[in-house]
Amino acid sequence: xxTIRVPNEVPSPAQDSExxxxxxxxxxxxxxxxxxxxGKRNEFQRKRIxxxxxxxxxxxxxxxxxxxxxxxxMKAVVxxxxxxxxxxxxxxxxxxxxxxxxxxxxKIIVEISCTTSPDHLIAVRKAYCxxxxxxxxxxxxxxxxxxxxxxxxxxxxxxxxxKEMADTEVATIEAGMLREAITxxxxxxxxxxxILGTRSIYQLRATFxxxxxxxxxxxxxxxDGCPGDADLRSLLQMVILCIESPEKHxxxxxxxxxxGFGTDEDSLTRGIVTRAEVDLMKARGEYxxxxxxxxxxxxxxxxxxxxxxxxxxxxxSNI
Numbered sequence: 001x002x003t004i005r006v007p008n009e010v011p012s013p014a015q016d017s018e019x020x021x022x023x024x025x026x027x028x029x030x031x032x033x034x035x036x037x038x039g040k041r042n043e044f045q046r047k048r049i050x051x052x053x054x055x056x057x058x059x060x061x062x063x064x065x066x067x068x069x070x071x072x073x074m075k076a077v078v079x080x081x082x083x084x085x086x087x088x089x090x091x092x093x094x095x096x097x098x099x100x101x102x103x104x105x106x107k108i109i110v111e112i113s114c115t116t117s118p119d120h121l122i123a124v125r126k127a128y129c130x131x132x133x134x135x136x137x138x139x140x141x142x143x144x145x146x147x148x149x150x151x152x153x154x155x156x157x158x159x160x161x162x163k164e165m166a167d168t169e170v171a172t173i174e175a176g177m178l179r180e181a182i183t184x185x186x187x188x189x190x191x192x193x194x195i196l197g198t199r200s201i202y203q204l205r206a207t208f209x210x211x212x213x214x215x216x217x218x219x220x221x222x223x224d225g226c227p228g229d230a231d232l233r234s235l236l237q238m239v240i241l242c243i244e245s246p247e248k249h250x251x252x253x254x255x256x257x258x259x260g261f262g263t264d265e266d267s268l269t270r271g272i273v274t275r276a277e278v279d280l281m282k283a284r285g286e287y288x289x290x291x292x293x294x295x296x297x298x299x300x301x302x303x304x305x306x307x308x309x310x311x312x313x314x315x316x317s318n319i
Contacts, residue, residue, distance in 0.1 A: 010045060020049070023037075039310055085123035088112045088116070088120075091112070091270065096140065113152070115250075118159045125156070151232070160200045166206035174210075177191045187236055220240045246275075255298070269311075284315070
């Protein structure tokens, strides 16, 4: 369930474009006006505003936002203004072109592959080809070490059935196949990739339940206890959590970004921006259940200024 609040009466794209253009004029930028407009418009409305702004003023709104704003506020607003498929394609590309491709960074590709709809994943792959003259899967294969690339390519090229159906007999059989791979210490076995990369989210959740019923432990726990490549274990655990409960995963993303020394603003921005129109309301609930405090208060206590106000607006607050 989404958290953004779109007003009952929304100005036309031309009117919103004019408001934004006025915000950019003069000695300073009216950040509050930008938050009021873009922070309270849905995907379709933002696309229309971007098109209208280009038609009226001859400039790409993204370019203007990038030049007029700064810091984490600018990054968050720009990321939000992108079409969601383009946004995810750019997030993936940032990971794949970066010098350090840590498991923490690669989780972005897992999120895109395992917590979005099949149609969205196809749209991301199309956007990636258009923007970067390479397919997402080719770029993963050429820049991520084996066996992590093997897992990520399998996930990124999946097209899952998205109806709420599951076959309990298949779940039991495939839980056994996963158990065999873990027992054999072969987490990148073809059976594991076949199951995780082809089955629907609902079928996989049934398989995870069948695994615990049959073997006493959760699949996540047994993967964690399997000897071998630590990065592969961590990656598969992310896959399992993203499939089992995207809301818990993103609650954890937000928590991890503000815990400890310093704030990981990029992760915090991603956790809020990419889910505000998807399931951030559920993630907020999971956050409270897991950490006994509200996500809103955690953000208020950790970041400040226009960046804080923009994130809270996406969370549904009236700023």
